[in-house]
Amino acid sequence: MSSARTDTERHLRALELPVVAAAEALVGCTMTHGATSGVIVEAEAYHEHEPACHAFAGLTDRTWPLFAAPGIAYVYRSYGIHALLNVVVEPEDVGAAVLIRALEPLTGEDLMRARRGRDRATELCSGPGKLTQALGIELDLNATSLLDGPIRLGPPPPERPLPRVVAGGRIGITRAVELPWRFCAAGSRHVSRPWPAGLLAS
DNA sequence: CATGGGATTGACT
């Protein structure tokens, strides 16, 4: 695929892929809620067969959206404080999702600044808890469709080259840390953390 | 039913 051409179906194709490929393919796509939107610059894959995934515990009151059809949001409370946004993928009855970890702000930056109480563009959406705050996403949007809204997953912005993607270990987990299931837009200043030296080119 | 910990962030030393 040419990196100089965007693709209006990329987000839809990503929803049909296995979760690791989906996480990589979603980098460069857009996420929109109301007037705010951004380009995904960091995402991580989670799958029920590995212990860092909530779905590892099986089907529960908390995890059921992970086992639902691809294209819905899994939004959960982290550390009692933050709402974290995932894109559910893989067929129904398979628990898998892509955690959206960082966005490059595209529209509604001033509203993001007001919600976040921060000015610099790189402080608005550079973390999974930050971007939900910037976009106004809370737990009431759990299990809603990412194709019909209110939150919308969309294709990469037209006329923008797709980013090169680098892979590395996932952040903030204690189990299955060896899996290189974190994907970042190479060179982006909007990621949650700079990638370590060991990151592999994709 | 009590408890421990977490896919985080921001403030502070």
Added chain:
DNA sequence: GTCAATCCCATGC
């Protein structure tokens, strides 16, 4: 670098 905030859920007694 350290640490508290804060709450839902899974686990174990």
